[in-house]
Amino acid sequence: MAATWVPDVDPDSDFSLENLPFGILGSTADPKPHAAVAIGTYILDLKALLADPGVKARLRELFPRLVGHENVFAQPSLNAFAEMGRAVHRQVRATLRDLLRADTPYPEVLRDNEALRKKVIVPQRRTRNEVPMKIGDYTDFYAGYHHAVAVGTMFRGADNALQPNYTHLPVGYHGRASSIFSTNMPIRRPFGQFLPDPAANPKQPITGLSRKLDFELELGCFISMPPIGHGTAVAVNDADEYIFGYVLLNDWSARDIQGWEYVPLGPFMSKNFATTISPWVVLADALEPFRTEAIPNPTVLQDYLKQWKRRKVFDIRLEVDLTTQDGNTTTITKTNAKNLMWSFPQMIAHHTLGGCPIRSGDLLGSGTISGPGGGSECGSLLEMSQNGKTDVVIYGDEKRTFIEDGDTITLRGWCGEDGARVGFGPCKGRVWSPAPEYGPVAYPDDFIRDMELLDE
Amino acid sequence: MAATWVPDVDPDSDFSLENLPFGILGSTADPKPHAAVAIGTYILDLKALLADPGVKARLRELFPRLVGHENVFAQPSLNAFAEMGRAVHRQVRATLRDLLRADTPYPEVLRDNEALRKKVIVPQRRTRNEVPMKIGDYTDFYAGYHHAVAVGTMFRGADNALQPNYTHLPVGYHGRASSIFSTNMPIRRPFGQFLPDPAANPKQPITGLSRKLDFELELGCFISMPPIGHGTAVAVNDADEYIFGYVLLNDWSARDIQGWEYVPLGPFMSKNFATTISPWVVLADALEPFRTEAIPNPTVLQDYLKQWKRRKVFDIRLEVDLTTQDGNTTTITKTNAKNLMWSFPQMIAHHTLGGCPIRSGDLLGSGTISGPGGGSECGSLLEMSQNGKTDVVIYGDEKRTFIEDGDTITLRGWCGEDGARVGFGPCKGRVWSPAPEYGPVAYPDDFIRDMELLDE
Structure with missing residues (x-):
């Protein structure tokens, strides 16, 4: 059972490192609805993460399946991401888990990068979730x-x-x-x-x-x-x-x-x-x-x-x-x-x-x-x-x-x-x-x- | 009962001058779905009509309610037009009828403008209708x-x-x-x-x-x-x-x-x-x-x-x-x-x-x-x-x-x-x-x- 470096993740939190559920939300910093995952009482802002020059430069290494889809988390729904299929969801979720683990193999990307951390790790009380999908039927x-x-x-x-x-x-x-x-x-x-x-x-x-x-x-x-x-x-x-x-x-x-x-x-x-x-x-x-x-x-x-x-x-x-x-x-x-x-x-x-x-x-x-x-x-x-x-x-x-x-x-x-x-x-x-x-x-x-x- | 200058409108046509129904279609000239009205065995291509420099120049006179909405008929559905409300539909339909009447008050716009006529009056056999609205429920x-x-x-x-x-x-x-x-x-x-x-x-x-x-x-x-x-x-x-x-x-x-x-x-x-x-x-x-x-x-x-x-x-x-x-x-x-x-x-x-x-x-x-x-x-x-x-x-x-x-x-x-x-x-x-x-x-x-x- 891996631990995360994100603070204050209570043992009874729905959003442990084993979960990493996806949502669409606006935040006080970026009110336009976009994608995030939940971790404890925080969210990891996926739009902001993928917009970071450091992450962009290593996209092929970190998120190989998102090459050519760099804007997928800037959308107001998760439909485009969903449509990419389970193999992609699995790969993206695995990398996000790696980034958030206490013993992350990429400490320099996020755990030890205070500037980026402050931007992308946001308390949930400063966010508001929307319906995450554009529901056709x-x-x-x-x-x-x-x-x-x-x-x-x-x-x-x-x-x-x-x-x-x-x-x-x-x-x-x-x-x-x-x-x-x-x-x-x-x-x-x-x-x-x-x-x-x-x-x-x-x-x-x-x-x-x-x-x-x-x-x-x-x-x-x-x-x-x-x-x-x-x-x-x-x-x-x-x-x-x-x-x-x-x-x-x-x-x-x-x-x-x-x-x-x-x-x-x-x-x-x-x-x-x-x-x-x-x-x-x-x-x-x-x-x-x-x-x-x-x-x-x-x-x-x-x-x-x-x-x-x-x-x-x-x-x-x-x-x-x-x-x-x-x-x-x-x-x-x-x-x-x-x-x-x-x-x-x-x-x-x-x-x-x-x-x-x-x-x-x-x-x-x-x-x-x-x-x-x-x-x-x-x-x-x-x-x-x-x-x-x-x-x-x-x-x-x-x-x-x-x-x-x-x-x-x-x-x-x-x-x-x-x-x-x-x-x-x-x-x-x-x-x-x-x-x-x-x-x-x-x-x-x-x-x-x-x-x-x-x-x- | 007004007549139209569009040829071959049979007496038993569903699409007389009194009708002018709206649809979304692709044509051989412009396969991307866009808006048109039907008249007899022809369509009037509304996207092409509104893109014409002569019509554009007279937009405020001909289609005053479409000023600021010039692209409404270039969409792949009629939803945006529908949302404008019945007063707008009424005004647009009235002008289209005027343009298509044999005794049109604007003969120079379309009836006597062969170049534009050839572009926007298209036989229905060269078009294919799509579902005209994006249907939410x-x-x-x-x-x-x-x-x-x-x-x-x-x-x-x-x-x-x-x-x-x-x-x-x-x-x-x-x-x-x-x-x-x-x-x-x-x-x-x-x-x-x-x-x-x-x-x-x-x-x-x-x-x-x-x-x-x-x-x-x-x-x-x-x-x-x-x-x-x-x-x-x-x-x-x-x-x-x-x-x-x-x-x-x-x-x-x-x-x-x-x-x-x-x-x-x-x-x-x-x-x-x-x-x-x-x-x-x-x-x-x-x-x-x-x-x-x-x-x-x-x-x-x-x-x-x-x-x-x-x-x-x-x-x-x-x-x-x-x-x-x-x-x-x-x-x-x-x-x-x-x-x-x-x-x-x-x-x-x-x-x-x-x-x-x-x-x-x-x-x-x-x-x-x-x-x-x-x-x-x-x-x-x-x-x-x-x-x-x-x-x-x-x-x-x-x-x-x-x-x-x-x-x-x-x-x-x-x-x-x-x-x-x-x-x-x-x-x-x-x-x-x-x-x-x-x-x-x-x-x-x-x-x-x-x-x-x-x-x-």
Whole structure:
């Protein structure tokens, strides 16, 4: 377990030397969005690093695969870098790790070069992350088996909990790319149509602010698709090569709007107001050491979904915190990303089977991840509160069935041991109710502060 | 009814002087995609027009709203132009009409300027249209009332044909932006999972080429959203201002794949392999004279969907041709775009109510448009053949239940009288079955010829 010369990297930091996740951010020194990696409480500014004359002069030695691509980290998204493929990601990440190791083979480049260090090693509090990829299309799957069973049981009874297709294919639907936000973006409680009391009156909706606002704990996967031909089907056992990396994903959901709108064409307004992702893309290679078994699927799979790799998913500890307006935090969920019945390679093979083109920057969501035990293993309040029937007790004597205004929901996820953690950083959103008016949105002042770049 | 000096504009041309639809194309002289308008069998190359020194010198007089935006028609999409708003579209279209009128007030600019005319008036056979907008997100609605009733009756019986939400809100779902093609793109029959005989075995799927490939006749609507604030709700009575224009849209559908996959999250692989749109965007102003009544909705609407305008939809004659491999064409559908229960402004108001951002270039589909009479008024083969139970007789003694390989489906649509038609041009796709292999797609030779730029 190698150490870094970067100061103050706590043992429980998500951003150890074993991680080096990539992001897009603006800093107080360079507000224009560009690429960086995270290390402890700092970032390494990749745009500034590659602009340094000393690094430039040694580019062929340090980053041979970036020769001719010197501006790839000055872009406002990681798409161009993603498109270069996993071999390039691996090489770049290895050199960055070498530069940041305490026993770096290139001490003169950065560790012992105070001028450059001051320029490129920046405290995270002076930076603000953007959505790291230009997302062409976003697809949300439903691979969280325990969630599917729990929700199906709630609405259709235990005997019909899963639809007949569930174990035969990774069920998914198209989501909305325009409302994907990076962490800290305030979340407006959505207006919408819903039945205020479906049991009493199943046919007369009202329009108002959702009363059943929920989170969904998911893993997100970014595609890195070289231009190999439009609409090419990706074989399931090749699909890992087309994964750039992973994020946490909160698929905010308005359960009352969803219940009224979703037949026969699926969720729409109940989901498209906001999706929050964690700020850093943990590269596929960083998660490789943490592979584990998926939930066994009893069905004999169609050939195109048969994956040779036994360990198809990742052992990632996942938690959800609910922080009240008063600042009191309760960890309401503890589960693991291994609770999936379908792997991302299976989702990709299915998605591309019929000719649907996937592109670098496309985002896939896993579907809500819940553990088998219910209760505090649930990845949504819908399950935890049994659709509002049971109180979820949080800090002090406070209770929740769904999310209230002023609440902040924070997803967290990490693998590995202290000192060598590979984690995502918080995926966070705070909820407020807007006034019912047309025209530009006015965010409350204290929410604007959440969004601002911190300057010292 | 004004005449144009452009030669050979047939009375039944979709592209009369009253239309002037905008598109993006490459030509043999300038293959890089750029903007043009259609007039008869010619195009007027807008990039070349604005690059002309004589036009440049008189820009403030001819196109005052384009001053400072001289390159707007040199872009590979119409997004920047759309974003300028309807007042600009109106002014530009009016000047183009003036330039093209037989009694043009500016004869010296183009009509009598042979050198410029030869450069900018180009036969359509020397051009090839691209998808005209950069489409961020695509949403498909279900506003075709007669289609919804017919399909609902087929699967749930007449008493439950419409879901309770249908008359309360415009039902819609997110589609796939990456597989939207312009006319003439060959359509690969999709592979997918489906039940070969659902009645005999409702739980064991197979994987193969879809056996129930269908078209859906729709109207598409492109958004022109100025940057008025992220996630702003658009009031239903303002929404016409945010419509750039319209296209025909074929929402190709694999009915067998759809039947197996669509519960509980809606259509996915059954739709995302291809959507074809007609090549020219008919601007919103060009359709204004053809407003007519929508299908009456008996429900008392929620306030945000109450539209003052009585005439909410358009009287557009719509036809679908099926052309066999042998080249024999049968018009299998004749209907009208007025067969909608929801207007595009209502769809936009609903779509934005909860905070979902819409952006210039976003595409909305109306849903399948069928007439009230069934049979040859149906906008899909699913309805016409009663899901494969009834033969649809075409040219000679040939029959169809769904689309066969080599068939070409062409949607056509136009308003107005001969000599002043406002039409869309054909929305066309020919179907073939690919070999079941991975790797880049090999199109059959004769399909490649369909796609090539014609050079003389």
